Amino acid sequence: MKPDVADLRRDYTRDGLLENQAPDEPLSLFATWFEQAVEIESTEANAMMLASVDTNGQPHLRTLLLKGMDDRGFVFFTNYQSAKGQQLQANPQAAMTFWWHDLERQVRIEGQVEQISADESDAYYHSRPVGSRLGAWASPQSQVIANREVLENNLQQLQQQYADLAPERPPHWGGFRLKPQLIEFWQGRPSRLHDRLNYRLVDGQWQRERLAP
Numbered sequence: 001m002k003p004d005v006a007d008l009r010r011d012y013t014r015d016g017l018l019e020n021q022a023p024d025e026p027l028s029l030f031a032t033w034f035e036q037a038v039e040i041e042s043t044e045a046n047a048m049m050l051a052s053v054d055t056n057g058q059p060h061l062r063t064l065l066l067k068g069m070d071d072r073g074f075v076f077f078t079n080y081q082s083a084k085g086q087q088l089q090a091n092p093q094a095a096m097t098f099w100w101h102d103l104e105r106q107v108r109i110e111g112q113v114e115q116i117s118a119d120e121s122d123a124y125y126h127s128r129p130v131g132s133r134l135g136a137w138a139s140p141q142s143q144v145i146a147n148r149e150v151l152e153n154n155l156q157q158l159q160q161q162y163a164d165l166a167p168e169r170p171p172h173w174g175g176f177r178l179k180p181q182l183i184e185f186w187q188g189r190p191s192r193l194h195d196r197l198n199y200r201l202v203d204g205q206w207q208r209e210r211l212a213p
Protein backbone atom coordinates (compact mmCIF):
# COMPACT_ATOMS: atom_id res chain seq x y z
CA MET A 1 0.00 0.00 0.00
CA LYS A 2 1.30 3.45 -0.90
CA PRO A 3 2.18 5.43 2.25
CA ASP A 4 0.46 8.76 2.72
CA VAL A 5 3.53 10.98 2.99
CA ALA A 6 1.66 13.81 4.67
CA ASP A 7 0.62 11.41 7.41
CA LEU A 8 4.14 10.25 8.27
CA ARG A 9 5.15 11.83 11.55
CA ARG A 10 6.66 10.91 14.87
CA ASP A 11 6.42 12.50 18.30
CA TYR A 12 9.78 12.96 20.04
CA THR A 13 9.69 12.04 23.72
CA ARG A 14 13.06 10.55 24.56
CA ASP A 15 14.98 13.40 26.18
CA GLY A 16 15.39 17.16 26.59
CA LEU A 17 18.28 19.63 26.43
CA LEU A 18 18.14 22.36 29.05
CA GLU A 19 20.75 25.02 29.73
CA ASN A 20 21.66 23.44 33.07
CA GLN A 21 22.59 20.20 31.23
CA ALA A 22 24.78 21.98 28.70
CA PRO A 23 28.43 23.06 29.13
CA ASP A 24 29.70 26.56 28.25
CA GLU A 25 31.46 25.22 25.14
CA PRO A 26 30.08 22.79 22.56
CA LEU A 27 32.94 20.34 21.95
CA SER A 28 32.48 18.34 25.14
CA LEU A 29 28.72 18.18 24.54
CA PHE A 30 29.38 16.92 21.00
CA ALA A 31 31.74 14.28 22.42
CA THR A 32 29.07 13.12 24.91
CA TRP A 33 26.34 12.99 22.27
CA PHE A 34 28.66 11.21 19.84
CA GLU A 35 29.55 8.54 22.44
CA GLN A 36 25.86 7.98 23.11
CA ALA A 37 25.16 7.77 19.38
CA VAL A 38 27.87 5.12 18.91
CA GLU A 39 26.28 3.12 21.74
CA ILE A 40 22.63 3.48 20.76
CA GLU A 41 22.20 4.27 17.07
CA SER A 42 21.30 1.34 14.83
CA THR A 43 23.12 2.88 11.84
CA GLU A 44 26.59 4.40 11.48
CA ALA A 45 26.82 7.10 14.17
CA ASN A 46 29.67 8.83 12.32
CA ALA A 47 27.68 9.27 9.10
CA MET A 48 26.84 12.91 8.41
CA MET A 49 25.80 15.17 5.55
CA LEU A 50 28.46 17.56 4.30
CA ALA A 51 27.50 20.68 2.36
CA SER A 52 29.83 22.61 0.07
CA VAL A 53 29.09 25.42 -2.35
CA ASP A 54 30.29 25.73 -5.95
CA THR A 55 31.42 28.88 -7.73
CA ASN A 56 27.82 29.54 -8.96
CA GLY A 57 26.56 29.53 -5.36
CA GLN A 58 24.89 26.13 -5.87
CA PRO A 59 25.05 24.10 -2.63
CA HIS A 60 25.89 20.37 -2.82
CA LEU A 61 25.18 17.81 -0.10
CA ARG A 62 26.43 14.27 0.34
CA THR A 63 26.90 11.69 3.10
CA LEU A 64 30.40 11.20 4.51
CA LEU A 65 31.93 9.51 7.52
CA LEU A 66 33.46 11.56 10.32
CA LYS A 67 36.91 10.13 11.03
CA GLY A 68 38.32 12.33 13.76
CA MET A 69 37.59 15.22 16.08
CA ASP A 70 39.49 17.30 18.59
CA ASP A 71 39.72 20.94 19.70
CA ARG A 72 40.74 21.93 16.17
CA GLY A 73 37.65 20.51 14.48
CA PHE A 74 36.01 17.63 12.64
CA VAL A 75 37.95 15.50 10.14
CA PHE A 76 36.75 13.57 7.09
CA PHE A 77 38.60 11.97 4.18
CA THR A 78 37.97 12.16 0.48
CA ASN A 79 39.45 12.64 -2.97
CA TYR A 80 40.79 16.21 -3.28
CA GLN A 81 39.98 16.13 -7.04
CA SER A 82 36.35 15.08 -6.49
CA ALA A 83 33.54 17.58 -6.97
CA LYS A 84 33.51 18.31 -3.22
CA GLY A 85 37.31 18.45 -3.07
CA GLN A 86 37.42 21.11 -5.77
CA GLN A 87 34.49 23.04 -4.29
CA LEU A 88 36.09 23.10 -0.83
CA GLN A 89 39.43 24.24 -2.20
CA ALA A 90 37.76 27.11 -4.11
CA ASN A 91 35.44 28.03 -1.22
CA PRO A 92 36.25 26.65 2.24
CA GLN A 93 32.84 27.54 3.74
CA ALA A 94 31.14 24.25 4.64
CA ALA A 95 28.54 22.68 6.92
CA MET A 96 27.89 19.23 8.33
CA THR A 97 24.77 17.75 9.88
CA PHE A 98 24.37 14.62 11.96
CA TRP A 99 20.88 13.11 12.39
CA TRP A 100 20.79 10.56 15.19
CA HIS A 101 17.38 9.04 14.66
CA ASP A 102 17.17 6.76 17.70
CA LEU A 103 18.33 9.53 20.04
CA GLU A 104 16.02 12.05 18.33
CA ARG A 105 18.99 14.42 18.00
CA GLN A 106 20.49 16.57 15.29
CA VAL A 107 23.80 18.44 15.38
CA ARG A 108 24.63 21.13 12.82
CA ILE A 109 28.19 22.40 12.43
CA GLU A 110 29.31 25.32 10.24
CA GLY A 111 32.69 26.83 9.56
CA GLN A 112 35.62 26.70 7.18
CA VAL A 113 37.60 23.67 6.10
CA GLU A 114 41.34 23.29 5.73
CA GLN A 115 43.35 20.36 4.41
CA ILE A 116 44.92 18.35 7.22
CA SER A 117 48.68 17.73 7.10
CA ALA A 118 50.15 15.07 4.82
CA ASP A 119 51.35 13.21 7.94
CA GLU A 120 47.83 13.04 9.36
CA SER A 121 46.43 11.84 6.02
CA ASP A 122 49.20 9.24 5.75
CA ALA A 123 48.48 7.93 9.25
CA TYR A 124 44.79 7.41 8.50
CA TYR A 125 45.38 6.06 4.98
CA HIS A 126 47.76 3.39 6.24
CA SER A 127 45.30 2.36 8.98
CA ARG A 128 42.70 1.37 6.33
CA PRO A 129 42.16 -2.15 4.97
CA VAL A 130 44.21 -2.75 1.81
CA GLY A 131 41.06 -2.92 -0.35
CA SER A 132 40.10 0.63 0.66
CA ARG A 133 43.67 1.84 0.13
CA LEU A 134 43.68 0.48 -3.44
CA GLY A 135 40.13 1.77 -3.96
CA ALA A 136 41.38 5.30 -3.37
CA TRP A 137 43.74 4.81 -6.35
CA ALA A 138 41.20 2.93 -8.49
CA SER A 139 38.36 5.48 -8.44
CA PRO A 140 38.61 8.91 -10.12
CA GLN A 141 35.87 10.11 -7.77
CA SER A 142 33.09 12.24 -9.33
CA GLN A 143 34.33 11.73 -12.91
CA VAL A 144 32.12 10.15 -15.56
CA ILE A 145 33.29 6.60 -16.36
CA ALA A 146 32.11 4.35 -19.20
CA ASN A 147 30.99 1.42 -17.05
CA ARG A 148 31.69 -0.55 -13.86
CA GLU A 149 34.42 -2.57 -15.59
CA VAL A 150 36.60 0.55 -15.60
CA LEU A 151 36.79 0.38 -11.79
CA GLU A 152 37.20 -3.38 -11.65
CA ASN A 153 39.97 -3.33 -14.25
CA ASN A 154 41.72 -0.48 -12.40
CA LEU A 155 41.52 -2.47 -9.17
CA GLN A 156 42.83 -5.65 -10.79
CA GLN A 157 45.83 -3.82 -12.22
CA LEU A 158 46.53 -2.21 -8.87
CA GLN A 159 46.30 -5.56 -7.08
CA GLN A 160 49.00 -6.89 -9.41
CA GLN A 161 51.12 -3.76 -9.13
CA TYR A 162 50.96 -3.83 -5.32
CA ALA A 163 51.02 -7.61 -4.84
CA ASP A 164 54.23 -7.36 -2.76
CA LEU A 165 54.21 -3.68 -1.93
CA ALA A 166 52.23 -1.53 0.48
CA PRO A 167 50.38 1.12 -1.57
CA GLU A 168 51.42 4.70 -0.84
CA ARG A 169 48.71 7.31 -0.26
CA PRO A 170 47.52 8.90 -3.50
CA PRO A 171 48.57 12.58 -3.38
CA HIS A 172 45.01 13.49 -4.42
CA TRP A 173 43.42 11.69 -1.45
CA GLY A 174 43.40 12.94 2.14
CA GLY A 175 41.59 14.71 4.92
CA PHE A 176 39.85 17.99 5.48
CA ARG A 177 39.16 19.51 8.89
CA LEU A 178 36.03 21.59 9.42
CA LYS A 179 36.91 24.26 11.98
CA PRO A 180 33.63 25.06 13.72
CA GLN A 181 32.28 28.58 14.08
CA LEU A 182 28.77 27.44 14.92
CA ILE A 183 27.46 24.22 16.49
CA GLU A 184 23.75 23.72 17.10
CA PHE A 185 22.33 20.90 19.22
CA TRP A 186 18.71 19.89 18.56
CA GLN A 187 16.80 17.54 20.79
CA GLY A 188 13.33 16.48 19.64
CA ARG A 189 10.53 17.21 22.13
CA PRO A 190 6.75 16.63 22.13
CA SER A 191 4.37 18.95 20.23
CA ARG A 192 7.24 20.16 18.03
CA LEU A 193 8.59 22.32 20.89
CA HIS A 194 12.09 20.98 20.38
CA ASP A 195 15.17 22.17 22.28
CA ARG A 196 17.79 24.03 20.23
CA LEU A 197 20.99 25.25 21.85
CA ASN A 198 23.21 27.16 19.49
CA TYR A 199 26.91 27.88 20.17
CA ARG A 200 28.61 30.63 18.16
CA LEU A 201 32.31 31.45 18.25
CA VAL A 202 32.59 35.20 18.79
CA ASP A 203 36.10 36.71 19.17
CA GLY A 204 37.45 33.30 20.16
CA GLN A 205 34.81 32.70 22.86
CA TRP A 206 31.84 30.36 22.58
CA GLN A 207 28.49 32.05 23.17
CA ARG A 208 25.39 29.98 23.81
CA GLU A 209 21.84 30.91 22.96
CA ARG A 210 18.49 29.15 22.72
CA LEU A 211 16.70 29.19 19.37
CA ALA A 212 12.99 28.71 18.83
CA PRO A 213 12.25 25.38 17.18
Ligand SMILES: Cc1cc2nc3c(=O)[nH]c(=O)nc-3n(C[C@H](O)[C@H](O)[C@H](O)COP(=O)(O)O)c2cc1C
Pocket: 044, 047, 060, 062, 063, 064, 065, 066, 076, 077, 078, 079, 082, 083, 084, 085, 141, 142
Ligand atom coordinates in the same frame (compact mmCIF):
# COMPACT_ATOMS: atom_id res chain seq x y z
C1 LIG B 1 27.25 6.05 4.43
C2 LIG B 1 28.13 6.73 3.42
C3 LIG B 1 29.42 7.09 3.77
C4 LIG B 1 30.25 7.74 2.85
N1 LIG B 1 31.50 8.12 3.25
C5 LIG B 1 32.30 8.79 2.39
C6 LIG B 1 33.55 9.30 2.83
O1 LIG B 1 33.93 9.21 4.02
N2 LIG B 1 34.33 9.95 1.91
C7 LIG B 1 33.92 10.15 0.60
O2 LIG B 1 34.67 10.74 -0.18
N3 LIG B 1 32.72 9.70 0.17
C8 LIG B 1 31.89 9.03 1.03
N4 LIG B 1 30.66 8.60 0.62
C9 LIG B 1 30.24 8.89 -0.79
C10 LIG B 1 29.74 10.34 -0.89
O3 LIG B 1 28.43 10.45 -0.37
C11 LIG B 1 29.75 10.88 -2.34
O4 LIG B 1 29.00 10.02 -3.18
C12 LIG B 1 31.18 10.97 -2.91
O5 LIG B 1 32.09 11.44 -1.94
C13 LIG B 1 31.22 11.88 -4.13
O6 LIG B 1 30.78 13.18 -3.78
P1 LIG B 1 31.11 14.47 -4.68
O7 LIG B 1 30.93 14.04 -6.11
O8 LIG B 1 30.12 15.50 -4.25
O9 LIG B 1 32.54 14.86 -4.40
C14 LIG B 1 29.80 7.98 1.53
C15 LIG B 1 28.48 7.62 1.18
C16 LIG B 1 27.66 7.03 2.11
C17 LIG B 1 26.24 6.70 1.71
